[in-house]
Amino acid sequence: MLEIKNLHVSVAGKAILKGLTLRVDAGQVHAIMGPNGSGKSTLSYVLAGRAGYEVTEGSITYNGEDLVALPPEERAAKGVFLAMQYPVEIPGVTTMMFLKSALNAQRRARGEKEMDAIGVLKSVRKKAATLNVTEEMLKRALNVGFSGGEKKRLEILQMALFEPRLAILDETDSGLDIDALRLVAEGVNTLRDPSRAMLVITHYQRLLDYIVPDRIHVLAHGRIVAEGGKELALELEAKGYEQIIKEPA
Amino acid sequence: MTAPLVLGLPEARRNEAAALFRARGLPTRRVEEWKYSDLARALGEPGFGAGTARWATGPLPQGVELFDLAGDDMPDWVQTHFGIQVPNVLSAASLASANGGVALRVRGTAAAPLALEFSGAGHVRALIVLEAGASLTLLERAADGARNSGIEIVLGANAALEHIRIAPRNASVAVEQVALKLGRDARYNAHYASFGGKLSRLELSIALDGENAEANLSGVSVLGGDAHADITTHVRHLVGRTSSTQLFKKVAGGTSRAVYQGKVSVAQHADGSDSRQSAKALLLGNRAEADLKPELEILADDVKCAHGAAVGDLDSDSLFYLRARGIPENEARALLIHAFLEDAMSRIADEDVREQVRTAVNAALDEVAA
Numbered sequence: 001m002l003e004i005k006n007l008h009v010s011v012a013g014k015a016i017l018k019g020l021t022l023r024v025d026a027g028q029v030h031a032i033m034g035p036n037g038s039g040k041s042t043l044s045y046v047l048a049g050r051a052g053y054e055v056t057e058g059s060i061t062y063n064g065e066d067l068v069a070l071p072p073e074e075r076a077a078k079g080v081f082l083a084m085q086y087p088v089e090i091p092g093v094t095t096m097m098f099l100k101s102a103l104n105a106q107r108r109a110r111g112e113k114e115m116d117a118i119g120v121l122k123s124v125r126k127k128a129a130t131l132n133v134t135e136e137m138l139k140r141a142l143n144v145g146f147s148g149g150e151k152k153r154l155e156i157l158q159m160a161l162f163e164p165r166l167a168i169l170d171e172t173d174s175g176l177d178i179d180a181l182r183l184v185a186e187g188v189n190t191l192r193d194p195s196r197a198m199l200v201i202t203h204y205q206r207l208l209d210y211i212v213p214d215r216i217h218v219l220a221h222g223r224i225v226a227e228g229g230k231e232l233a234l235e236l237e238a239k240g241y242e243q244i245i246k247e248p249a
Numbered sequence: 250m251t252a253p254l255v256l257g258l259p260e261a262r263r264n265e266a267a268a269l270f271r272a273r274g275l276p277t278r279r280v281e282e283w284k285y286s287d288l289a290r291a292l293g294e295p296g297f298g299a300g301t302a303r304w305a306t307g308p309l310p311q312g313v314e315l316f317d318l319a320g321d322d323m324p325d326w327v328q329t330h331f332g333i334q335v336p337n338v339l340s341a342a343s344l345a346s347a348n349g350g351v352a353l354r355v356r357g358t359a360a361a362p363l364a365l366e367f368s369g370a371g372h373v374r375a376l377i378v379l380e381a382g383a384s385l386t387l388l389e390r391a392a393d394g395a396r397n398s399g400i401e402i403v404l405g406a407n408a409a410l411e412h413i414r415i416a417p418r419n420a421s422v423a424v425e426q427v428a429l430k431l432g433r434d435a436r437y438n439a440h441y442a443s444f445g446g447k448l449s450r451l452e453l454s455i456a457l458d459g460e461n462a463e464a465n466l467s468g469v470s471v472l473g474g475d476a477h478a479d480i481t482t483h484v485r486h487l488v489g490r491t492s493s494t495q496l497f498k499k500v501a502g503g504t505s506r507a508v509y510q511g512k513v514s515v516a517q518h519a520d521g522s523d524s525r526q527s528a529k530a531l532l533l534g535n536r537a538e539a540d541l542k543p544e545l546e547i548l549a550d551d552v553k554c555a556h557g558a559a560v561g562d563l564d565s566d567s568l569f570y571l572r573a574r575g576i577p578e579n580e581a582r583a584l585l586i587h588a589f590l591e592d593a594m595s596r597i598a599d600e601d602v603r604e605q606v607r608t609a610v611n612a613a614l615d616e617v618a619a
Contacts, residue, residue, distance in 0.1 A: 048573045051565070076575035088570045092588030092595075098574075101584065106575035158574065 001026045001063060001197045002047075002166055008057035009039075009046050016042040018222035019058070026165075027194040031208055032201045033233065034219035035241040040201045041085065043219070044170040047199075048082040049075050062166065076102075077109035079165030083155040083172055089143040095154065096138045099124055103161060127160040131187050149180035156187040167191070168199045173207035185210030205237040220245045259323060262332030267345035273338045285508040285540045286479045291422045291448035292395070300371035301348045302396045307364030312357045313385070318374060319349035327352045331376050334401045334428035336454035336483070343372040343399030343426070350374030355383040355408075362599065368392035370421070375400045379408035381432070386411040386599055395421035401428050404435035406459060412439040413602050415609055418476060419446030426452050433459030440597045441468035442606045444613050445476025445505060453482040457491035457522075467496045467596040471610055472505035472537070473617035479508035486515040486522040489549070495526045498593040500586055502533035502617040509558070510542045517548040526556035531563065531589055533618060563589075586618055587611075 002024045009017040016039045024030045034040050046053040047060065049072035060067040067075060090098070103123075104114040115123070124138065131153045143151050152172055159167055169188065173181055188211050192198070200211055208216070208230065216233055218226035218241075226232065226244050236244055275292070276283040301319075309315055316327050323331070331352065335341050350373050351365070363385060367373055373396065379385060387410060391398070404410055408431075416423070423446050431437055441451055455464050470478045484493045499507035509528040530539030541558035563585050571581035590610055597603040 048569075050569050050573075071578070072569065072572040073575050073577045073581075076573055082573055084570065084573075086566075088564075088567045090567055090570075090585070090588055092591035093584060098571075101580075102571070102574040102576055105577060105580065109575065109577075162575070 002199070003061040004058070005061075006058035007046075007055065007060060009042055010054045010056050011042060011052060015056070016222055017046070020219070020223055022217060022224060024166075024197045024199060026197050028214045029192060029198040029200060029211065031213035031216045031233070032199060032219050033203070033205070033216060033236060036203065038219045039222045040203075040219055041170060044082055044168050044201055047168055048072055048080065073105065074109065076162070077106045081159055081162055081164030081167045083159055083167065083169045085171040085174060087143050087151045087155055089141070091141045091144050093142050094138070095140060095142050096121070096124070098142045099158070099161060102158070106162060124157070124161060127157055130190070131157050131160070132183060133157050148175035149177070152176060152180065152184050153187070156184055160187065160191060165195065166197050166199070168201065170201045171203065172200070173202055173204065181207065182210060205233040208233045218244055258328055259331045263345055266332070266335055266341035269341040270338060270345050276338060282481060282510060285506070285510075286448055286450055286477065288422070288424070288448060297346075297395055297397045298371050299346070302367055302371040302373035302394060302398065303369040304351045304373055304375065305366050305368070306351065310359045310361040310363055312355055312359045312383070313363055314354050316352040317349070318352055318376070326354055326378055327376060330378055330401065330403050334430060334454070336428045337426060337452065339397055339424055339452070340399045340426040340428060343374055343397045347372035347374045347399070350376070352376040352378070354378045354380065355385045356380045357383055359383070359385040362386040362388050362602065364388045364390070366390040366392060367396060367398050368394055370395045372397045372399070377402045377410070379404050379410055381405035382407045384409040386602070387413070388602060389414040391416040391419070391423060391425065393419050393421065394423065396423045398425040400425065402430070402437075404429070404431045404437060406432040407434040408432070409436045410438070411598060412437065413597060413599075413606065414439070414441045414451070415606060416441070416443045416449065416451070417609065418444040418613075419449055421446060422448045424450045424452070426454070428454045429464075430456045430458055431462035431464065434461045435459060436462070437464045438596075438598065439464075439466050440594070440606065441466070441480065442609055443468065443470045443478040443480065444609070445470065445472045445478040448477050448479075450479040450481065455482070455484045455493070456487055457485065457493065458487050460488055460490045463492045465494045465596070467593045468498070469590045469593050469606070469610060470497075470499040470501070470507050471590070471613035471617055472499070472501045472503070472507055473613070474503045474505060476503070476505045477508075479510070481508075481510040483512045483514070484524065486513070486519045486524065488516070489519045490521040491519065492523040493525070495528070496593050496596065497528040498590050499528070499530040499539060500533060500590065500614070500617065501530060501537035501539055504534070504536045506537070507539045509540070510544070511556075512544040512546065513554065513556070514546040515549045515552050515554065519549045520551040522549060522552045524552070524554045528558045529589070530560045531586065532560060583614070583618060586614060
């Protein structure tokens with residue numbers, strides 16, 4: 001589903017990713033682990049199409065299509081979803097209105113019929129309950145005054161609502177206490193699906209106790225330096241990044 | 250029968266105003282408060298003309314009485330309040346030159362919003378008096394025309410005025426001076442929607458003159474082409490425990506110019522005063538300009554005052570977030586511009602009036618942000 005080959009990315013002229021190669025198939029959950037400054041967020045932004053992240057070499061292929069050429073909104077319509085580390089606050093736009101605009105923009109782009117307000121509301125309500133996203137949150141301005149946990153739960157609610165084919169979770173565990181983490185992880189696990197691929201980006205092994213990956217890749221200095229099964233996370237936790245990064249992959 | 254001397258009072262005030270206007274003339278850009286608005290140049294030789302601009306009201310709700318200032322036999326309440334609040338030379342000009350206008354008095358709770366429209370060229374005056382405990386929603390519209398309007402508002406103890414002003418794009422020069430005095434526990438909530446003109450300026454001079462008096466001002470400007478819109482406020486906290494808030498949002502495209510000058514003065518011994526001021530502008534073109542100048546003058550010791558101003562482009566984080574959720578760039582931009590303005594429009598209490606302002610804003614945005 002996702003194939004990244006020899007990817008080089010620069011931000012403001014500075015090389016961040018330096019030859020990253022990665023392949024994730026449908027139905028699989030892969031984790032990217034790495035220390036601060038290894039290029040984890042750059043990878044998530046370049047997959048979602050943020051301006052200012054320049055691909056200088058290599059390729060990103062998604063379902064056989066060159067992803068780099070597409071603007072962010074087209075990637076979203078084709079099923080790419082990034083759960084962000086820092087969801088933005090937008091005063092003046094209610095959460096519900098935002099969800100409806102986004103959902104219908106994606107449907108429009110795919111040539112599907114738009115949903116009316118009641119249809120969107122029903123669909124949102126059904127998914128909101130299990131993630132403990134309240135009616136009151138849906139009425140408030142998008143992310144304004146939301147706690148860290150509420151923001152992350154809303155990201156996962158969007159993932160449930162938009163039903164992406166490729167979901168990228170960028171540091172979804174950051175700023176969450178153990179109960180919030182468990183709730184978010186359960187939300188993610190119910191979305192595991194044979195037709196869906198997930199890329200879970202995290203600094204810590206903790207999240208991977210709850211979202212158990214099929215494969216783990218260690219990112220350092222802009223490249224994948226180690227790969228393995230789910231047990232690699234425990235090894236990282238025990239030894240620390242430095243030792244793993246030094247050892248030959 | 251009132252004594253002739255008392256009947257002559259408003260006439261004397263007019264003569265005084267005429268003398269002031271003759272002595273000072275129209276303000277030029279050399280006057281600090283007119284630095285961003287070149288009135289003499291925009292107005293040209295004919296000025297506002299010698300005529301009197303027109304006014305009209307909608308149906309008078311119960312509790313509201315009207316006196317035509319062109320008429321004879323000025324009632325006592327008009328004699329008492331008319332021509333008293335003359336905060337600047339343009340207000341003196343309208344007091345001296347207008348041969349008419351409207352005076353409104355409210356007792357008790359006005360049963361419905363009152364519409365008031367100014368149109369045509371020339372000078373015009375208005376006086377609005379809310380007696381103690383009275384309340385009114387005033388919906389003002391400023392139609393096209395080269396006009397200088399002078400409005401005096403008096404809010405008695407515990408009176409409450411909701412003032413919504415919609416000024417559509419004006420092809421000419423339009424200036425309006427609003428002078429307002431608030432008594433104890435009185436409240437003035439205002440929202441000004443301005444779409445600019447060749448030159449347009451709304452100047453507010455507000456005196457918080459009784460304990461617990463409060464003024465809450467908000468406004469939006471949507472400017473395109475070469476429109477100009479200036480909002481200048483001067484809020485004076487004359488006694489303690491008074492409060493004022495100001496929130497102005499401006500969107501400027503084309504070669505337009507948005508101006509906000511806000512001065513808050515806290516008098517000596519006006520302790521416990523609370524004032525907040527915020528003005529923000531979004532520039533949609535390289536050639537649009539915003540001049541935001543909040544200013545504080547504090548002579549009391551124990552006060553809370555905050556002010557801020559920012560000019561910028563749309564937030565790139567927000568834009569990316571919306572696009573990453575599938576919302577196309579132009580739609581995402583429009584959503585963010587609406588959201589930027591909505592923050593100020595949401596302060597309008599009356600739902601129908603808020604919808605009217607939204608409609609005017611949306612129509613203007615369709616042109617400006619296209």
